[in-house]
Amino acid sequence: MxxxxxxxxxxxxxxxxxxxxxxxxxxxxxxxxxxxxxxxxxxxxxxxxxxxxxxxxxxxxxxxxxxxxxxxxxxxxxxxxGLFKELTVYEMLEYFAILKKLPKELIDSYIKDSIKIVNLEDKIHDKTSTLSGGMIxxxxxxxxxxxxxxxxxxxxxxxxxxxxxxxxxxxxxxxxxxxxxxxxxxxxxxxxxxxxxxxxxxxxxxxxxxxNSGDIKSIANGKVFEVNEGTKINCNHFVEKTFERDGKNFLRVISSEKVAHTNVEATIEDGYMCLLKGI
Structure with a gap:
């Protein structure tokens, strides 16, 4: 723990x-x-x-x-x-293993295990300067x-x-x-x-x-609505996004009061924004 x-x-x-x-x-x-x-x-x-x-x-x-x-x-x-560009992938991990004070006799196996997990086995002896952003x-x-x-x-x-x-x-x-x-x-x-x-x-x-995710979603239950763009909302609210459907523009809104006949199923992001915006 x-x-x-x-x-x-x-x-x-x-x-x-x-x-x-x-x-x-x-x-x-x-x-x-x-x-x-x-x-x-x-x-x-x-x-x-x-x-x-x-x-x-x-x-x-x-x-x-x-x-x-x-x-x-x-x-x-x-x-x-950050990386030392003159080192290979293996040498870079060896450097970190020493900093972590890992047992010397296990360093090689630890490096090869880590490389395998992240799917960089074919780059193990390449210089780090040759790696793409995703590989880094x-x-x-x-x-x-x-x-x-x-x-x-x-x-x-x-x-x-x-x-x-x-x-x-x-x-x-x-x-x-x-x-x-x-x-x-x-x-x-x-x-x-x-x-x-x-x-x-x-x-x-x-x-x-x-x-858990259900706990966060529940914060926004009954507070998420889709309304026509231009709808006047006279309570504490936050517009999450604008989107188009069937040629019309709509707003996805988190609101402290009901602003549409039907509310929308809440997501984690809805619950997150409710907390941050005090809704």
Whole structure:
């Protein structure tokens, strides 16, 4: 279990995390929130890149701070993943294995396992400078899962990926998630719905809800409508999108009051927007 207890983090006078407490068990967690909500700061605290101002983060009841064995139990893919372009794919992963302090006698097998999982076996001896954008992202995933860690943290893992690569990532999560705590921070709600067991929504440095997809959808039940473009709405509402049907323009609207005869089935994104917009 990963326990986060009354976590506070500030940069100068700006408080970014404001007393976050949550317990994470085995499974895949989707972390949603707007830019500036504190998602990346929370992840960097979890992986021990940032010192925390107040609170504790514990893994298997041990404080992660100054825990020399923790690096072997965690994998991390940051938003921006840098490479040494003069190294091969194998050498790059060997470098990360040494940083993780993995047993020397197991490094080769760990590297080959990770490469196989992300389908880069044919590139193992190629220079990283020759890889495409999608391949670089896959190499980033390979280093995150290197050594079979118990906690894996992905920060915007599908950003910039084409649909095929996004599907590949979702399938990979299903393959590796057994007996692991996996946290996926993303802006793509569709990805969360497809591959996450639980959803955590952050806003303004706080966790405002944790639940499964049904819990999040239920927040918007009875609040989602499709109306003709130009319809006057005199209550708290948010227009999610404009679309065309049968030659006419319509709005998909989240509203605090009924604005059409028939409401629309709610999605995770609807529930998410209800929370953020206070509807």
């Amino acid at each position: 990963l326990e986060i207890l009354e976590l506070h983090k500030s940069f100068g006078k700006k408080e970014v995390l404001k007393g976050i407490s949550i317990n994470l068990k085995t499974g895949v967690y989707g972390l949603l929130g707007t830019n500036g909500a504190g998602k990346t700061t929370l992840l960097r605290c979890i992986v021990n890149l940032y010192n925390i101002n107040k609170g504790k983060i514990k893994f298997q009841e041990k404080d992660i701070v100054n825990n020399s064995t923790f690096s072997k139990n965690i994998g991390y893919l940051p938003q921006k993943f 992202r896959r190499l980033g995933i390979a280093q995150a899962i290197l050594g079979n860690p118990k906690i894996i943290v992905f920060d915007e893992p599908t950003a910039g990926l084409d649909p095929e690569e996004r599907i590949r990532f979702k399938n990979l999560l299903s393959y590796i998630k057994k007996d692991k705590i996996i946290i996926v921070s993303t802006h793509i709600v569709e990805d969360v719905e497809a591959c996450c067991d639980k959803i955590i929504i952050m806003n303004d440095g706080k966790i405002i809800i944790e639940g």
